[in-house]
Amino acid sequence: MIALLGCGVVLLSACGSMPVTGDIKAVDASQPGDSQVQVYAVAPRENATPAEVVDGFLESMTSDDPGFRTTRKYLTKEASRTWKPSAFTTVLSKAPNRSPRPVRDSDRSSTELTFTLTGEKVATVDAQSAYQPVVPTGFNRSLHLVQQNGSKEWRIDFVPDGLLLGQSDFKRLYRSVNKYYFATGPAADQSTLVADPVYVRNRTDPITGMDTVTQTIRSLVEGPTNWLRPVVDSRFPTGTVLRKGITALAPDDRNVLKVPLNRKADSVGQRSCRMMASQVLYTVRDLTSARVEQVELQRSDGSSLCVLGSGQAEEFAPDGSSGGPDSQYFVDDNGHVQRIPGSTKGSGDPEPVAGPLGDGPVRMSTVGVARDEQLAAAVSQDSASLYVASVVSAGELPAPAVTSRAKKPEDRLSAPSWDGRGDLWVADRNPHDRRLLRLAGGTGEPSNVRVPDLGGARIEALRLSADGVRIALLLTEDGHTTLKIGRIERQGDPDTRQDVSVVELRKAAPQLADVTAMSWSGRSRLVVVGKEQGGVQQVRYVQADGSAPASGVLPGANQVSSVAAADDEQLPLMADTEDDGIVKLSPGDNWQTVLKKGSSLVYPG
Structure with missing residues (x-):
């Protein structure tokens, strides 16, 4: 057994530095732990067994070992020289499992062994510190050991580059941070910052010796991640x-x-x-x-x-302003759009909006309001027509801006959403003519947006980010609805006919088998409503890169059908429920009923 240096706690090959006061307890690096616990690597003991060498190496990778110098002592000199731990990180659902018995080489069985490591792979983190979730899949990797010449010591002589960590160790060792770059492309506001989430090491990075702030600034200066690079600039x-x-x-x-x-x-x-x-x-x-x-x-x-x-x-x-819009809008029982004034945190008295959406002849089902709160778009109760009108001045209801020809209401138009550039987006779910449409400025002719990665999936719902370069899509395929984030690329003259496409769709909530509602909540975070395989409905936060914050699960609400969040994360989360009507969740509070009647509550955007 190897003793914890200066702490009196015993571990196999890694140990944590504890506060000098208070209770002392053992730290298992494979279990969830406090991110402030610092784990030190311990070198292999003399005449360690092959299994102890493998276990020690795996535990040592979960440590704060400077330069991984101690970790490399489990490797042969050549493997130590060539191993690149910073190349990438593989994240497993739990710490890797080691095969109980090694496989011996048939020719030199006394001096060479191979252990198999298995687990469930859930994500990777590349050399740019970008997190990429994957559908949980089986993981299998081999570690080859040799008995070194002239001694009985076993060492690993082949190890793939990168680190191998269980999810709890990854969350303890790393933290998510947002780097910021400027939006680019035609019609872009060249002063609009876009969040680019990455993961950096808590405390000191073993390779560079940099603290968290320095690591983050270094990553910022090096440039955006590959996924975001085509639409931002440093x-x-x-x-x-x-x-x-x-x-x-x-x-x-x-x-x-x-x-x-x-x-x-x-x-x-x-x-x-x-x-x-x-x-x-x-x-x-x-x-x-x-x-x-x-x-x-x-x-x-x-x-x-x-x-x-x-x-x-x-x-x-x-978010384009110091505060951002904080009014809320919803559709009342009469199919008219109403507004809950800003600065009331969802507790003000609703009032009809000005114009035809507030008292017009057509009953509406869903609404989306531009971020400057001058225009709104609403979909008729039969989901066939999209209307765009002022919500600050009176006027006649204009002709529909978009019409769906689908036979069933559920196959017609989605709820609309506005991006940070003032463009309006909506999906036509017609099985015979599925389209993702954009109306420039909210009043232009609808134009088709290409989504090359869509395949056979159908867009059920969409929400645009405040920066205008990302779109969240609920996609249904093979009986399941999943959340994906796409990058919006624009080409051509914005004053004539822009070519707009949504590319490189990536999963944003792979832990959920079905997602029923979502909304952007801040600069690189979303709130989602969904279920894990065989589970019950939950409301939780996810990062735009697909990672899940440790405190992401929110208090449950009854039968949530839609959810709305603001760019300002201090504003309450709002939701439509079957039993309690429209409810809100303020930071540090529980769900409270705001309106017993009404639906489709949204923040501008």
């Missing part, structure tokens, strides 16, 4: 990196974060520098215990390149 000049030797960055006693850059950034203009600083400010503002109020970028000689305060950064806010 203001950091190509080749910009942190000044050599920088491993720790923290705000000073005035909450100013100083970021030293190399000479590639020395001649950047003030406008570009301020945009670079805004990328840093929004990226790190939730990473430090003291909130960063100001970012100072420095040249290679240490002189100040530019300074940006949090107030000045509001022009680059990812």
Whole structure:
């Protein structure tokens, strides 16, 4: 047995550093644990058995071992030299299982062995720190051991690159952070920041020796992840990196974060520098215990390149404004659109909107409101027609902007959604003419949006992100409805006819067999309603990259049919339920009924 250094706790080959006060308890690296627990690797004991070498190596990978120096002691010299733990990370549902007995080489059975590692693979994290979930699938990998010449010591002489971690260890060792880049493409607001989620190491990265803030800024400066890269841009000049030797960055006693850059950034203009600083400010503002109020970028000689305060950064806010819309809208029992005024957190008295959607002749079923709250789009009660009208001034109801020819209401139009660029989106679910449609500015002619990866799936529902470069889709295929996120790519002149497509669909809630409702909730998070295989309905948060936060499951509500969340995560979550009507969930509270009657409650967007 190997003793925990300085703690008096016994583990096989890894141990945790504990607080100097309070109770002491054993730490099993394969069990869920506090992210503040630091685990140290322990070198293999003399004459360790082959099984102990494999177990020790696997446990050591879950440690905070600097440079993985101790972890490499389980490998032969050549394997230690070539192994690249930072290449990628494979995440299993649980810690890997080792075969109880090794397979011996038929020719040299006394000096060579192979162990098999198995498990259920749920995700990978690539060299860019981008998380990619996969449908849970069987995992199988081999570790080959040799008995080294001149000794009886067993060592691993073949190990694939990367780390192999159970889900609980991954959540303990890593945290999700949002990097920010600027939206690009025709008609893009070049000052709109887009969240790019990645996973960085808690505390110190074993390979680089960098703390969490420095890792995050390094990743930011290196550029966006491959999935997001086609639709965003960084203001950091190509080749910009942190000044050599920088491993720790923290705000000073005035909450100013100083970021030293190399000479590639020395001649950047003030406008570009301020945009670079805004990328840093929004990226790190939730990473430090003291909130960063100001970012100072420095040249290679240490002189100040530019300074940006949090107030000045509001022009680059990812949601397009300092606060974002906080009114809610819904369809009442008479099929008219009503508004719950903002700043009431869902508790104000509803009032009909101005214009034909508030008192017009056509009964509506669902509604979507533009983010500037000037226009709204509503689908008729039979789901056949989409109408667009002002909600701030009177007028006649215009002719339908989109009409579905499907025979059944459930095969007609989805609920509409507006993106952050002011465009309106809706899906026609007609089995004979399925279409994803976009109306530029909400009033243009509907144009077809290509979705090359759709295959035979049908779009049941859609929601656009505030940044306008991502779309969440509920897709039905083979009897199941799943949530996928697509990247929106635009080509051509926005003043004429733009070619718009949704590409590289990726699963955002692979742990749920069926998703019945969803909404964006913040900059890279969604709230979803769904069921695991054979489970009951649950309401939970998921990240746009498909990962699930540890505290993602929310209090249950009865028979939720739709859900609405705002860009501002402090605003209440709203839901339509069969038994309790429209309900809300404020941070730290339980579900409360807002309206007994009404449906299709939404925030602008």
